[in-house]
Amino acid sequence: MSSAFLKNETADAPVVIPARAPLPPGVTNYVTPRGLTLLRDELTDLESEHAHLQAREENDENERSRQLALLNGRMANLNQRISSAKVVDSHPQDEVRFGATVVLKTKTGKSPGTERRFTIVGVDEANASRGFIAFTAPIARSIQGKRAGDTVSLRTVQGEEMLEITAIRYDEIDRKELAKLKSD
Numbered sequence: 001m002s003s004a005f006l007k008n009e010t011a012d013a014p015v016v017i018p019a020r021a022p023l024p025p026g027v028t029n030y031v032t033p034r035g036l037t038l039l040r041d042e043l044t045d046l047e048s049e050h051a052h053l054q055a056r057e058e059n060d061e062n063e064r065s066r067q068l069a070l071l072n073g074r075m076a077n078l079n080q081r082i083s084s085a086k087v088v089d090s091h092p093q094d095e096v097r098f099g100a101t102v103v104l105k106t107k108t109g110k111s112p113g114t115e116r117r118f119t120i121v122g123v124d125e126a127n128a129s130r131g132f133i134a135f136t137a138p139i140a141r142s143i144q145g146k147r148a149g150d151t152v153s154l155r156t157v158q159g160e161e162m163l164e165i166t167a168i169r170y171d172e173i174d175r176k177e178l179a180k181l182k183s184d
Contacts, residue, residue, distance in 0.1 A: 015066055017073030020081060021123040021134070029084040030135060032099050035125035036087055043078050046071055081124060091170045096120070096143045098135050103167035104143070107151060108160070115166070120144075
């Protein structure tokens with residue numbers, strides 16, 4: 001039987017560090033000010049968890065060592081992401097760029113007239129269910145540089161969709177929203 005199906009891990013099994021959201025090769029790690037704050041807060045949380053685990057006495061020293069190795073790997077990945085982050089904080093107010101909140105209205109397809117709202121953010125900040133789309137996503141790439149009133153074509157699973165940009169805005173996310181996002 002494959003070890004992938006076994007619940008019990010052996011002490012010598014390698015520690016698997018979960019990967020962060022991938023950045024395409026050669027692409028700058030753009031982040032919003034909010035995104036950098038979230039990354040730093042995540043690192044603070046991991047460091048606190050690491051210190052707590054180090055101070056705790058554990059019956060199973062192998063398990064404790066595995067957990068510390070996992071935290072060390074996650075912190076190393078996060079430190080790398082933070083050190084490569086380039087904060088984007090200024091924008092032309094009349095066109096879609098990184099950090100823009102955009103409202104799109106479907107012109108064609110299964111549900112014409114439907115509006116979608118999302119904010120273009122960094123890959124670590126992306127959460128489609130909350131309306132945060134990575135700047136590397138096809139929909140974000142297709143509207144970059146466009147203005148309100150422009151129509152863009154987007155290829156979807158259902159076919160070609162025509163979308164009109166009805167609104168563009170840039171504003172800072174407030175502290176209350178930031179705390180809510182961190183708790184999820």
